[in-house]
Amino acid sequence: xxxxxxxxxxxxxxxxxxxxxxxxxxxxxxxxxxxxxxxxxxxxxxxxxxxxxxxxxxxxxxxxxxxxxxxxxxxxxxxxxxxxxxxxxxxxxxxxxxxxxxxxxxxxxxxxxxxxxxxxxxxxxxxxxxxxxxxxxxxxxxxxxxxxxxxxxxxxxxxxxxxxxxxxxxxxxxxxxxxxxxxxxxxxxxxxxxxxxxxxxxxxxxxxxxxxxxxxxxxxxxxxxxxxxxxxxxxxxxxxxxxxxxxx
Numbered sequence: 153x154x155x156x157x158x159x160x161x162x163x164x165x166x167x168x169x170x171x172x173x174x175x176x177x178x179x180x181x182x183x184x185x186x187x188x189x190x191x192x193x194x195x196x197x198x199x200x201x202x203x204x205x206x207x208x209x210x211x212x213x214x215x216x217x218x219x220x221x222x223x224x225x226x227x228x229x230x231x232x233x234x235x236x237x238x239x240x241x242x243x244x245x246x247x248x249x250x251x252x253x254x255x256x257x258x259x260x261x262x263x264x265x266x267x268x269x270x271x272x273x274x275x276x277x278x279x280x281x282x283x284x285x286x287x288x289x290x291x292x293x294x295x296x297x298x299x300x301x302x303x304x305x306x307x308x309x310x311x312x313x314x315x316x317x318x319x320x321x322x323x324x325x326x327x328x329x330x331x332x333x334x335x336x337x338x339x340x341x342x343x344x345x346x347x348x349x350x351x352x353x354x355x356x357x358x359x360x361x362x363x364x365x366x367x368x369x370x371x372x373x374x375x376x377x378x379x380x381x382x383x384x385x386x387x388x389x390x391x392x393x394x395x396x397x398x399x400x
Contacts, residue, residue: 308339
Protein backbone atom coordinates (compact mmCIF):
# COMPACT_ATOMS: atom_id res chain seq x y z
CA UNK A 153 0.00 0.00 0.00
CA UNK A 154 1.19 3.49 -0.78
CA UNK A 155 1.29 5.79 2.19
CA UNK A 156 -0.84 8.91 2.04
CA UNK A 157 0.87 12.24 2.77
CA UNK A 158 0.09 13.60 6.20
CA UNK A 159 -2.40 16.47 6.13
CA UNK A 160 -1.01 19.90 6.87
CA UNK A 161 -1.54 21.09 10.40
CA UNK A 162 -3.33 24.41 10.96
CA UNK A 163 -0.11 25.94 12.32
CA UNK A 164 1.85 24.93 9.21
CA UNK A 165 -0.84 26.29 6.89
CA UNK A 166 -0.94 29.58 8.79
CA UNK A 167 2.85 29.89 8.68
CA UNK A 168 2.84 29.26 4.93
CA UNK A 169 0.21 31.96 4.35
CA UNK A 170 1.97 34.61 6.45
CA UNK A 171 3.96 37.12 4.37
CA UNK A 172 7.68 37.49 4.85
CA UNK A 173 8.90 40.29 7.11
CA UNK A 174 10.18 42.23 4.12
CA UNK A 175 6.87 41.98 2.22
CA UNK A 176 5.45 45.15 3.75
CA UNK A 177 3.94 48.11 1.87
CA UNK A 178 5.70 50.42 4.34
CA UNK A 179 9.05 49.28 2.92
CA UNK A 180 10.38 50.45 -0.46
CA UNK A 181 11.50 47.11 -1.87
CA UNK A 182 9.30 44.53 -3.62
CA UNK A 183 11.70 41.64 -3.14
CA UNK A 184 13.82 40.11 -0.41
CA UNK A 185 16.29 42.88 0.44
CA UNK A 186 19.93 42.37 -0.31
CA UNK A 187 22.97 43.87 1.34
CA UNK A 188 22.71 47.15 -0.58
CA UNK A 189 19.04 47.55 0.38
CA UNK A 190 19.76 47.10 4.07
CA UNK A 191 22.76 49.42 4.05
CA UNK A 192 20.82 52.15 2.25
CA UNK A 193 17.87 51.84 4.61
CA UNK A 194 20.25 52.05 7.58
CA UNK A 195 21.83 55.16 6.06
CA UNK A 196 18.40 56.79 5.70
CA UNK A 197 17.75 56.02 9.36
CA UNK A 198 21.05 57.65 10.34
CA UNK A 199 20.10 60.76 8.35
CA UNK A 200 16.73 60.96 10.14
CA UNK A 201 18.32 60.53 13.58
CA UNK A 202 20.96 63.16 12.79
CA UNK A 203 18.26 65.65 11.79
CA UNK A 204 16.32 65.05 15.01
CA UNK A 205 19.40 65.37 17.20
CA UNK A 206 20.56 68.57 15.51
CA UNK A 207 17.17 70.26 15.75
CA UNK A 208 17.51 71.27 19.43
CA UNK A 209 21.32 71.57 19.23
CA UNK A 210 21.44 74.12 16.42
CA UNK A 211 20.41 77.11 18.57
CA UNK A 212 23.09 76.21 21.12
CA UNK A 213 25.82 75.76 18.51
CA UNK A 214 24.84 79.03 16.83
CA UNK A 215 25.33 80.93 20.07
CA UNK A 216 28.47 79.14 21.26
CA UNK A 217 30.30 78.11 18.07
CA UNK A 218 28.89 79.74 14.91
CA UNK A 219 31.91 78.61 12.88
CA UNK A 220 31.06 75.00 13.70
CA UNK A 221 27.42 75.45 12.69
CA UNK A 222 28.47 77.11 9.45
CA UNK A 223 30.97 74.32 8.78
CA UNK A 224 28.13 71.82 9.14
CA UNK A 225 26.37 73.58 6.27
CA UNK A 226 23.54 75.30 8.15
CA UNK A 227 22.40 78.60 6.68
CA UNK A 228 22.09 80.53 9.94
CA UNK A 229 25.67 79.65 10.82
CA UNK A 230 26.90 80.68 7.38
CA UNK A 231 25.15 84.05 7.59
CA UNK A 232 26.70 84.70 10.99
CA UNK A 233 30.18 83.70 9.80
CA UNK A 234 29.76 86.21 6.99
CA UNK A 235 28.78 88.85 9.53
CA UNK A 236 31.84 88.00 11.63
CA UNK A 237 34.00 88.36 8.52
CA UNK A 238 32.71 91.91 8.20
CA UNK A 239 34.17 92.74 11.62
CA UNK A 240 37.55 91.12 11.00
CA UNK A 241 37.13 87.35 11.37
CA UNK A 242 39.50 85.44 9.05
CA UNK A 243 38.10 81.91 9.24
CA UNK A 244 35.45 82.41 6.58
CA UNK A 245 37.39 80.79 3.65
CA UNK A 246 37.70 77.51 5.57
CA UNK A 247 34.04 77.63 6.58
CA UNK A 248 33.10 78.32 2.95
CA UNK A 249 34.77 75.14 1.69
CA UNK A 250 33.90 72.83 4.59
CA UNK A 251 30.35 74.19 4.83
CA UNK A 252 29.80 73.57 1.12
CA UNK A 253 30.91 69.95 1.47
CA UNK A 254 28.83 69.39 4.59
CA UNK A 255 25.75 70.97 3.01
CA UNK A 256 25.67 68.00 0.60
CA UNK A 257 26.84 65.34 3.06
CA UNK A 258 23.71 63.18 2.84
CA UNK A 259 22.57 63.90 -0.72
CA UNK A 260 24.10 60.69 -2.07
CA UNK A 261 21.96 58.60 0.30
CA UNK A 262 18.74 59.82 -1.32
CA UNK A 263 20.22 59.41 -4.80
CA UNK A 264 21.13 55.83 -3.91
CA UNK A 265 17.63 55.15 -2.55
CA UNK A 266 16.14 56.28 -5.85
CA UNK A 267 18.59 54.16 -7.80
CA UNK A 268 17.77 51.06 -5.74
CA UNK A 269 14.00 51.38 -5.38
CA UNK A 270 12.83 53.89 -7.96
CA UNK A 271 9.49 55.51 -7.36
CA UNK A 272 8.68 53.10 -4.53
CA UNK A 273 10.71 55.20 -2.10
CA UNK A 274 8.60 58.29 -2.81
CA UNK A 275 5.42 56.26 -2.41
CA UNK A 276 6.65 55.17 1.04
CA UNK A 277 7.52 58.73 2.06
CA UNK A 278 4.19 60.13 0.86
CA UNK A 279 1.96 57.33 2.14
CA UNK A 280 0.71 59.31 5.16
CA UNK A 281 0.72 62.70 3.47
CA UNK A 282 -2.33 64.60 2.29
CA UNK A 283 -3.54 64.25 -1.29
CA UNK A 284 -2.38 67.79 -1.98
CA UNK A 285 1.14 66.97 -0.80
CA UNK A 286 1.17 63.76 -2.84
CA UNK A 287 0.22 65.67 -5.99
CA UNK A 288 2.90 68.26 -5.27
CA UNK A 289 5.56 65.61 -4.76
CA UNK A 290 4.46 63.93 -7.98
CA UNK A 291 5.10 67.18 -9.87
CA UNK A 292 8.46 67.62 -8.14
CA UNK A 293 9.45 64.04 -9.00
CA UNK A 294 8.62 64.53 -12.68
CA UNK A 295 10.15 68.01 -12.78
CA UNK A 296 13.42 66.79 -11.26
CA UNK A 297 13.79 64.17 -13.96
CA UNK A 298 13.17 66.81 -16.61
CA UNK A 299 15.34 69.69 -15.37
CA UNK A 300 18.03 67.73 -13.49
CA UNK A 301 20.80 70.32 -12.89
CA UNK A 302 18.41 73.18 -12.19
CA UNK A 303 16.39 70.95 -9.88
CA UNK A 304 19.50 70.18 -7.81
CA UNK A 305 20.42 73.86 -7.54
CA UNK A 306 16.95 74.84 -6.34
CA UNK A 307 17.20 72.44 -3.38
CA UNK A 308 20.02 74.56 -1.94
CA UNK A 309 17.88 77.70 -1.91
CA UNK A 310 15.64 78.64 1.05
CA UNK A 311 12.60 77.22 -0.72
CA UNK A 312 10.33 74.54 0.84
CA UNK A 313 11.13 71.78 -1.64
CA UNK A 314 11.68 68.17 -0.46
CA UNK A 315 15.30 67.73 -1.54
CA UNK A 316 15.18 63.99 -0.84
CA UNK A 317 12.43 63.55 -3.43
CA UNK A 318 14.47 65.45 -6.03
CA UNK A 319 17.62 63.41 -5.39
CA UNK A 320 15.76 60.10 -5.36
CA UNK A 321 14.09 61.01 -8.65
CA UNK A 322 17.49 61.65 -10.23
CA UNK A 323 18.83 58.36 -8.91
CA UNK A 324 15.83 56.57 -10.37
CA UNK A 325 16.28 58.42 -13.68
CA UNK A 326 19.83 57.12 -14.04
CA UNK A 327 21.80 60.30 -13.37
CA UNK A 328 25.46 59.39 -12.94
CA UNK A 329 26.73 59.69 -9.38
CA UNK A 330 29.79 61.75 -10.35
CA UNK A 331 27.61 64.24 -12.21
CA UNK A 332 25.11 64.38 -9.37
CA UNK A 333 27.81 65.08 -6.78
CA UNK A 334 29.57 67.61 -9.01
CA UNK A 335 26.38 69.63 -9.47
CA UNK A 336 25.60 69.33 -5.76
CA UNK A 337 29.02 70.69 -4.80
CA UNK A 338 28.85 73.52 -7.32
CA UNK A 339 25.38 74.47 -6.11
CA UNK A 340 26.41 74.20 -2.46
CA UNK A 341 29.52 76.34 -3.02
CA UNK A 342 27.55 79.05 -4.83
CA UNK A 343 24.71 79.24 -2.32
CA UNK A 344 27.05 78.98 0.69
CA UNK A 345 28.96 81.98 -0.64
CA UNK A 346 25.63 83.75 -1.09
CA UNK A 347 24.54 83.18 2.52
CA UNK A 348 27.91 84.39 3.79
CA UNK A 349 27.67 87.45 1.54
CA UNK A 350 24.29 88.29 3.08
CA UNK A 351 25.86 88.10 6.54
CA UNK A 352 28.79 90.25 5.40
CA UNK A 353 26.36 92.83 4.05
CA UNK A 354 24.43 92.92 7.35
CA UNK A 355 27.67 93.10 9.29
CA UNK A 356 27.95 94.00 12.96
CA UNK A 357 24.19 94.26 13.66
CA UNK A 358 23.87 90.52 12.98
CA UNK A 359 26.68 89.80 15.46
CA UNK A 360 24.97 91.92 18.11
CA UNK A 361 21.66 90.14 17.54
CA UNK A 362 23.30 86.74 18.02
CA UNK A 363 25.10 87.96 21.14
CA UNK A 364 21.73 88.93 22.59
CA UNK A 365 20.17 85.71 21.37
CA UNK A 366 22.91 83.74 23.12
CA UNK A 367 21.45 84.69 26.48
CA UNK A 368 18.25 82.80 25.67
CA UNK A 369 19.49 79.93 23.51
CA UNK A 370 18.95 77.30 26.21
CA UNK A 371 15.30 78.31 26.53
CA UNK A 372 14.83 77.99 22.78
CA UNK A 373 16.41 74.53 22.72
CA UNK A 374 14.19 73.39 25.59
CA UNK A 375 11.13 74.75 23.77
CA UNK A 376 12.12 72.81 20.64
CA UNK A 377 12.51 69.60 22.66
CA UNK A 378 9.12 70.09 24.29
CA UNK A 379 7.58 70.68 20.87
CA UNK A 380 9.18 67.51 19.48
CA UNK A 381 7.83 65.39 22.33
CA UNK A 382 4.39 67.01 22.01
CA UNK A 383 4.22 66.20 18.29
CA UNK A 384 5.36 62.62 18.94
CA UNK A 385 2.78 62.16 21.71
CA UNK A 386 0.00 63.63 19.54
CA UNK A 387 0.81 61.33 16.62
CA UNK A 388 1.04 58.27 18.85
CA UNK A 389 -2.30 59.11 20.43
CA UNK A 390 -3.90 59.58 17.02
CA UNK A 391 -2.54 56.23 15.82
CA UNK A 392 -3.86 54.46 18.93
CA UNK A 393 -7.30 56.03 18.54
CA UNK A 394 -7.43 55.00 14.88
CA UNK A 395 -6.41 51.45 15.75
CA UNK A 396 -9.06 51.17 18.46
CA UNK A 397 -11.71 52.48 16.07
CA UNK A 398 -10.79 49.89 13.43
CA UNK A 399 -10.96 47.08 16.02
CA UNK A 400 -14.57 47.88 16.87
